[in-house]
Amino acid sequence: MSEHHDPSNVTNPEHAEHHIVTPMTYTIIFGTLLTFTGITVGAAFIDLGIFNPIIALAIASIKAVIVILFFMHVFYQSNLVKMTVSAGFFTFLVLITMTLTDYISRAWGLW
Amino acid sequence: MSTTTTTIVNLPDQRTATLPKRHYLNNEDGLLSWLFTGDHKRIAILYLISITFFFFIGGAFAGLIRLELLTPQPDLMASDTYNKMFSMHGIVMVFLFLVPSVPATLGNFLIPIMLGAKDLAFPKINLLSWYLYVAGGLFTLAALVLGGVDTGWTFTTPLSTHYLNTNVVTAATGIFIAGFASIFTGLNFIVTIHRMRAPGMTWFRMPLFVWANYAASILMVLGTPVVAISLVLVALERTVGIGVFDPTKGGDPLLFQHLFWFYSHPAVYIMILPGMGVISEVISTFSRKRVFGYTAVAFSSVAIALFGFFVWEHHMFIMGVSNYSALVFSLLTMLVAVPSAIKIFNWAFTLQKGSITFETPMIYAFAFMGLFVIGGMTGVFLGALGMDIHLTETYFIVAHFHYVMVGGMLMAFLAGIHFWWPKMTGRMYPESFSKLSAVTSFIGFNLTFMPQFILGYLGMPRRYHVYPPEFQVLNVLSTAGATVLGVGFLLPLLYLGWSLKYGAIAGDNPWQATGLEWQIQSPPITENFTEIPIVDHEAYDYDWLAHKTEQEVTTVG
Amino acid sequence: MDNALVATHHHTDETAVHEEHEHVVLPQHRHHFETEQQQREAGTFGMWLFLLTEIMFFGGLFFAYLLYRNWYHDAFVAASNQLSIPLGATNTAILIGSGFFMALGVWAAEVRKKGLLVLFLVITTVLGFAFLGIKYVEYHEKWEKHHIPGEHFDVSEFVNPQAYGLKEQPLAPDMAQKTQVFFSLYFAMTGMHALHMIIGIGLLFWLTWRAYRGEFSSGYVAPIENFGLYWHFVDIVWIFLFPLLYLINRHPGS
DSSP: OOOHOOOOSSTTTTTTOOOOOHHHHHHHHHHHHHHHHHHHHHHHHOTTTTTTHHHHHHHHHHHOOOHIIIIIGGGGGHHHHHOOOOHHHHHHHHHHHHHHHHHHTTTTTOO | EEEEEOOOOOOOTTTOOOOSOOOOTTTSSSSHHTTOOOOHHHHHHHHHHHHHHHHHHHHHHHHHHHHHHTSSOOSOOOHHHHHHHHHHHHHHIIIITTTTIIIIIIIIIHHHHHTTTTSOOHHHHHHHHHHHHHHHEEEEEEEHHTOOOOSTTTTTTTTIIIIIIHHHHHHHHHHHOOOHHEEEEEEEEHHHHOOOOTTOOOOGSSOOHHHHHHHHHHHHHHHHHHHHHHHHHHHHHHHHHOOOGGGGOOHHHHHHHHHHHHHHHHHHHHHHHHHHHHHHHHHHHHSSSSSSTTTHHHHHHHHHHHHHHGGGGSSGGGGOOHHHHHHHHHHHHHHHHHHHHHHHHHHHHHHHTOOOOOOHHHHHHHHHHHHHHHHHHHHHHSSSSSHHHHHHBBBBHHHHHHHHIIIIHHHHHHHHHHHHHHHHSSSEHHHHHHHHHHHHHHHHHHHHHHHHHHHHTTTBBSSSSOOGGGGGGHHHHHHHHHHHHHHHHHHHHHHHHHHHHHSSEEOOOTTTOOGGGGGGGOOTTTTTSSSOOOOOOOOHHHHHHHHHEEEEHHHHH | OOGTTTTTTTHHHHHHHHHHHOOOTTOOOOOTTTTTTHHHHHHHHHHHHHHHHHHHHHHHHHHHHHHHHHHHHHHHHHHHHSSSHHHHHHHHHHHHHHHHHHHHHHHHHHOHHHHHHHHHHHHHHHHHHHHHHHHHHHHHHHHHHOOSTOOOOOOOHHHHHGEEEEESSSOHHHHTTTTTHHHHHHHHHHHHHHHHHHHHHHHHHHHHHHHTTTSSSSSOOHHHHHHHHHHHHHHHHHHHHHHIIIIISTTTTT
């Protein structure tokens, strides 16, 4: 009977080993985030046309991904948590794209 | 099981049978032990009492609406009052009854037991969810007492922000808070289903009720916050005058519609999916067969949840959205019919060659199947662009969603309550009364809403308290039906209440069903299981049950 | 023995009780979880599901922003240039710093260093207050300039920028009105973000007090870890808000 009550039998295969992130990693991430903040402010003052918002969003996304992966430990988490996080952003994208089908096609060319 | 069997109800000998000495209901005494409980079963009972309360409040509004519509003239109430009546009816029924109905009561009670767990993952958050629900309900009642709200349950802008001076903010606050109750229920279910399954309980051994609630929980977690933010913006627009939806300041009222329906369409599936889960359990038990196409039914729940996020614009076809976009959404809307039909066909095949018996839950389940098919098919009519322009904002659409929500969801809720009542209370209700009430509600329901399909097709618009005299005959039929329906809904309150004290002792497994919840005592102990079960069989395995019963007889005998 | 039907084996109640407590190490271990690992992972997973609702909550606002920025681009540029980049960038740095110390706090709890944990939580709180303080200065300036949407909203600065010493191109009156949409969204988004900060700071006080009592220095770190997730999420929202609200078009003449 002990084999049935073995904890490893109970825990889900969806789990990952616990991992302690070191202060060193955190410091590197902190530095990276500050650097990117500087870059995004600088890039706003240069006229890049349509690429201004694209670069701004790309940098923000990179920063967000870094925070999610390391500050929020998703990099070390199980696939379940990784999928959960992506599901949130997927649904957000559904909200944006499906609503935009209306706004873009309501006035073709004027958008 | 011979084909001549007319009932599978198997109650213990009433002369010797007693309720178990210790169970979750008498484990602790006093009001405080209920108000501070962490037990999912007690929270389910708290929820059951509160949603029943709000159901009858919402039902009272429905009765007044039908009474006013008995005659073509405005003789019972003024137009303003009528607007408040149908708004409050919608708000109470949608947010305070239908959304929490099956998940928060039956789901709360059963999901941990069905998975072989001692409780939900976060008992305190579960209790918090009930308090939030009550707080949301109190705000809604406050809006009612302070004079009501007359925007319709949809809070359409700019009507709700600029043209009305009723208690919009109070009601919106109530819905916002109740929304968090629903988020916390969904969150709890998802974590529990992922993390708390007993050894051997693999994903494809879970009862379909759990699958359906899992799918609905995903919608609760991802959809509800969007309606929350849209209601916050409405409230801010009314109170401080920001201009996000206000056309005079450059805002777009249709943006509110997009955000609102991004939740409120999936909300329809939040309401119906758990009901479908109940039907899977009931149909299987009373035809003594494994649900046909288990995997297909399980995945169709998830598919309905997924498609639910891609169809919301069909509520807005006549509001000035782009025609091209409407085409896309119309096509996607048709697609939702596919997983729904998969379920209906699979239930039909489950019935085929099954040993069907007609206990009360089964009668409700049959009512569900018939009425849901009508509701679903008319939904396909409405999803077609041309038909929608003719039929939307008429009584046709009122009849359509009542067929889905009342004919589908409420029947499923009652099926579930009757099915699990012996497990929740340990006592059986008088079956003659319950069958009578099931048939009464079925007849009353059709009498109420079938005429409304015709009225809508003839062009009677919804949300008016007066109508041309030629529509009176059908309206009288509908009001008469509502009376019958009301009796059908009041009856269970009486005999279920009666059964709490005088009902026959039900025993552990009156229906001889296979779920884990039927293998423990009724009512269950606080920890559900004295020992965590080890699951070594599929769901709905009647051979396993027969084998197990046989073994018991040999052991005991 | 009703329940024994499910199990394939029996034992007396005493051994059952014994077994249940066998792997209980922490007082915070709750009875309905089989192992601490299970409890901890359930907590993290639950917190992430809650953050999904937060994503969708802010998602509605972000979509509104996307829509109106495209519709009223000129008004958004003019209104955005009213915001102060030094203050906004400082606030970004402060918030990232706050997140950094929160992350260090999680580490301190993991390695069971009570003093460091309390210190990091206090720094996190102080930086949170600094953020809100700067935000207050910014809001106050908008109040004085009548840039708060509502009855007192004033567009004269956008119709006639020269009179206010600005180099911006003047906006046509109807487009100038649309700056109110920008400020509506600005206040809705940053206000909602600030509200999350205030809730977070409230929780931080509570956690700091508990950490000071030593609750998180014996291996039980779940509350710190999960609060960390919340705090970092609030950071992420600001990481997007900063370029979207402050940096729309900072190169005059295009």
